[in-house]
Amino acid sequence: MRQIKREQMNSTQKRIARRDFLTSIGRAVGSSAMLKTMAAMGIGTSLASCGSSSAAPGMPGSPNPPPAIPSPRPGDWPTNVGVGKSVVILGGGIAGMTTALEMTMLGYNCTILEATPVAGGRNRTIRAGDVINETDSSQTCLFDFDSDLYFNAGPARIAHHHEFLLGYCREFSVPLETFTNYNSGALLHSATSFNGQPQTARQVQADTRGNIARLLALAVNQNALDQELSANDKVNILQMLRSFGDLSGNFDYPGSERAGFPGQQDTGSRQRGEPLTPLQFQEIISETFWQQRQDFPHSLNQQSTMLQPVGGMDQIARAFENRIAADIVYEAVVTEIRKTADGARVIYQDRVGTSMTIDVDYCVCTIPASVLRNIPNDFASAHQSAINNFNYAAAGKIAFQSRRFWEQEHNIYGGISWTTQDITQMWYPNAGFGRANGIVVGAYMFGSNANNFANQTPQQRINSAIAQGRNLHPEYGNEAARGISVSWPKVPFQLGAWGTSDPGILLTADDNIFFAGEHLSILQGWQEGAILSAYHAIDLVVSRDIP
Structure with missing residues (x-):
């Protein structure tokens, strides 16, 4: 695994404040046009997502991931540091299997308790x-x-x-x-715009860019930005806007071939080369749906x-499982999690309902908080409170x-x-x-x-x-x-799609009990987040055993 390089990027280029820029547009083309341009540009709305793989920005369930912290990874830990130590891992999802795979290679004796007949968790x-x-x-x-x-x-x-x-x-x-x-x-459809008729994404994007470019070019040509732009800057930005919006020679937007041709969304059209009538810009900016949908593929984790x-997707889960299958106990439903003087004790029911007990040096719990809160335990009050109040997206x-x-x-x-x-x-x-x-x-x-x-x-x-x-x-x-x-x-043993709360204290150990899972990462809802959380838990355990 290669090391992630963290770089700080500094810019000394001249910048135009967005507020001043839009104020100038307002002077040139009116406040209504300015507000519409703001909406089309996504200014004032939260349209960038670095969290869930599923929740689109601005939609219910969109998570608020915790602040970034330096992430440990394989290669940071001493070889054989875990020899003679035992670990029980609760949950055989991606976080649990990553934990077992990496800790086994460090010498720890690992056992995974998985409540279902197959490993993978939500990777299904x-x-x-x-x-x-x-x-x-x-x-x-x-x-x-x-x-x-x-x-x-x-x-x-x-x-x-x-x-x-x-x-x-x-x-x-x-x-x-x-x-x-x-x-x-593909199609974009709003029941309240364009008479409820779906529009192709290409035309919505082409007409949005064209109209934004037209409005900004109008502001530049009416000298509304002279305090921010030199004469040479104006020439360059007009050239950029003409290309950005596919504007005509007089910086108008009559439509663009980028939008496609009539009937292109259906096979057999004979109208290739004919222009499409542009969509009404007022309808595009009439509701945030159109802006959000255009922004979606530009957020970092959707690019x-x-x-x-x-x-x-379960090809990944099966590949993990094949490497640690001997360490997994299937249909093992955890019924209690307890601390001991020098480790942890987990009580579970096996597939035939027999109560079993396992005593270990360490416990790494990847059970979703939505399920974990209902399992009897003796966690510290702060950890239990965080688990009880942890939110999950539907x-x-x-x-x-x-x-x-x-x-x-x-x-x-x-x-x-x-x-x-x-x-x-x-x-x-x-x-x-x-x-x-x-x-x-x-x-x-x-x-x-x-x-x-x-x-x-x-x-x-x-x-x-x-x-x-x-x-x-x-x-x-x-x-x-x-x-x-x-x-x-x-879904039993899940009771939610992905975590949305700040992990807070769950990123710390509760004596010899540690916590992991996608919900405890900066990438909530992503499998990469599950892996990062596993690395964090492993690092906490290993730090106990380094001489």
């Missing part, structure tokens, strides 16, 4: 015959048996700079492929290139098997369509292009939408998702079939 891929159990329902996946027909119910993408997770993929020979996070041919394992997904009509009839290959409806997102498969059938994720939702989703029966979820999906693709109701859903707040 659903295929034909698999069962999704929730607290009040059970569903069996009815997809056809095919390597391309799978549904990543939990994490589904990897940022290109999540180097530790990607490093394990290389080490374990897990093949990767591109995940298309942004597709200009290209995104990746996914070939054949499903999230839900539903997937359907379908003919690949989005490719065959709408030229959409991978990516995400967005809507203001409850379903929030529609994901198109990023592999198996050109094949007859694929798995479309017909909803990925957070916050109150996800809570409503959780309260529906599986069949109600299917009915609702298909009805809403028709507003993006009219043929959806005749194509989407064999639906299966997951509501993470109702």
Whole structure:
């Protein structure tokens, strides 16, 4: 694993204060235009996300990760430092398996207690015959048996700079492929804009850029920025704006070929080369949905290139599992966590209901706080309070098997369509292009939408998702079939999608009990965060054993 280099970037270039810049625009083109430009530029809204892999900026469940702290990593710890020491790890997700893998290599004797029959935690891929159990329902996946027909119910993408997770993929020979996070041919849909008709992402982006460039060029040409720009600066910025917005020679925006051509969203169009009429800019800036959706692929953890394992995200979990399988006790439900004079004691029920006890030097607990708070323990009061008050995002997904009509009839290959409806997102498969059938994720939702989703029966979820999906693709109701859903707040041993609270004291040891999990990292909701949290817990343990 390579060391992350931390660099401080200093800029001595002349900067224009945004407030002065916009004030000048207001003088030139009016306060209304200034406010609209601010909205289109995202100024005054929180549109950048460095947290969850799932929650779009500004959406319910978007986490507030803790401040960055120097992160330890393999190579920092002395060889054989753990010889003669025992560790029990509670939970066999990515954090737990990373902990076991790395601590075993340091000489520690590790045991993982995993409550379910399979390791991976929320890293779960659903295929034909698999069962999704929730607290009040059970569903069996009815997809056809095919390597391309799978549904990543939990994490589904990897940022290109999540180097530790990607490093394990290389080490374990897990093949990767591109995940298309942004597709200009996908759809953006608001029930209250453009008469409820979905628009292609390419046209929304082209027309937004064109109008922003037009307004700023107008301000420059009316000398509104003369106090901030030299004559040469004005020439250069006008040239930049013409290119940025694809403006005409007189800095107007009559439309752009970047927006596509009439009928491009449907196969068979004969209108290539004909211009599209620009969308009304007032509608684009009428609600934050349009700005947020354009910003999404620019936030750090959503930027290209995104990746996914070939054949499903659980290929990573299986690769971890194969290396530490002998250390995992499956269907081991923890019933008590206790301190001892020189270590920790964990009591659990095995798969046949027999109560078992394990005494160790150290315990690393990766159980989600939403579950952990209900397990009897003798944690310190500050740690218990943090666990009791730890918040988790609600999230839900539903997937359907379908003919690949989005490719065959709408030229959409991978990516995400967005809507203001409850379903929030529609994901198109990023592999198996050109094949007859694929798995479309017909909803990925957070916050109150996800809570409503959780309260529906599986069949109600299917009915609702298909009805809403028709507003993006009219043929959806005749194509989407064999639906299966997951509501993470109702999944046993998870009871939530990802942590959203500041970890605070949970980043410290409680005697010989340590805590880890994606919720205790700066990358909440990401598998890389789970790995970083494991490294932090390992470092705390190792510091006890260094002579």
